Amino acid sequence: MGSLAAARLLAAGFSLRLISRDHQPAQRQLHWPDGRTSSIHLAADDNDTIRHLVVAVKAGETIAAIQPLLSRMHPQADIVRLQNGMGSLDGLTLPGTVRCLHLVSTDGAWRDAEQIQVVAENRTLIGDGSPRPPPWLTDLQPHWPGLSWTADIERAQWQKLAVNAVINPLTALYRCRNGELLDAGEREQRMQLLAQEADALLARLYPDWPADTLARSCEVARQTAANTSSMLADVLAGRPTEVQFINGYLLRRAGQLGLALPAHQALLTELG
Ligand code: KPL
Numbered sequence: 001m002g003s004l005a006a007a008r009l010l011a012a013g014f015s016l017r018l019i020s021r022d023h024q025p026a027q028r029q030l031h032w033p034d035g036r037t038s039s040i041h042l043a044a045d046d047n048d049t050i051r052h053l054v055v056a057v058k059a060g061e062t063i064a065a066i067q068p069l070l071s072r073m074h075p076q077a078d079i080v081r082l083q084n085g086m087g088s089l090d091g092l093t094l095p096g097t098v099r100c101l102h103l104v105s106t107d108g109a110w111r112d113a114e115q116i117q118v119v120a121e122n123r124t125l126i127g128d129g130s131p132r133p134p135p136w137l138t139d140l141q142p143h144w145p146g147l148s149w150t151a152d153i154e155r156a157q158w159q160k161l162a163v164n165a166v167i168n169p170l171t172a173l174y175r176c177r178n179g180e181l182l183d184a185g186e187r188e189q190r191m192q193l194l195a196q197e198a199d200a201l202l203a204r205l206y207p208d209w210p211a212d213t214l215a216r217s218c219e220v221a222r223q224t225a226a227n228t229s230s231m232l233a234d235v236l237a238g239r240p241t242e243v244q245f246i247n248g249y250l251l252r253r254a255g256q257l258g259l260a261l262p263a264h265q266a267l268l269t270e271l272g
Helices: 002-011 059-072 137-143 153-174 186-205 213-223 230-236 247-256 262-271
Strands: 026-031 037-042 050-055 073-081 099-105 108-112 115-120 124-127 147-149
Touching (some): 002 137, 099 153, 124 153, 153 213, 153 247, 153 262
Antiparallel strands (some): 108 115
16 A cells, blocks of 8 residues: 555655665556556655655554654654554654644555555545645645545544454454455354444444444445455464554543443454
């Protein structure tokens, strides 16, 4: 997803630097859904002042990635989170004038070394909880299909998180593709329980929450039937998962309201 964002930022004329663990530049080949292929070059970090920082690391790596960059941040810098889950910046103290924006995307892409296969270009919402988009958004929108500003990004984050909290851990547990959750049996029953619990919390946060997490999760599982979820991909690659920022975040928020979510708690325990 980071490379996909980079391709769109470069197309919009932004000057980009790649801040990576190996401090090296990188080359990527993107294969678009319409059959086109394009190449991008990501220049290495130049240690300059940071005006805009797109964070595309896994949620659990966020603090360690950003902390060393804080002294290089411009006081009016924008941090743009492009990550699954919520709460990845909790515990990090940012200068008060730094703006933190969140992207919620239903685009799909996977990477094999330098090759990026873009599976779907859908809708991406961006926001920071305020009604006022940053001025650079209008330059980016023509090059980022489906990108739009929302004044209520938190609700959009919850909508995505609730679906991820149903699909991702179950696919990781059953080692199955997203579509294989729709088995009219045990897996679907667990989807139902997880969705009900997520809706119970969300109804407390948003009195008009429509309790549609199961319907939306089944829809996403159908639309992405052949996908390996990001959490299953992490498990198969032996990487830490983002479960603490998905189901764990739901549980932390529920705990603050005195609400128990036993199905989510059980999953967290099962996934370790
Ligand atoms: O966001 C996803 C993920 O895998 O993290 C879904 C929508 C479940 C697609 O696989």
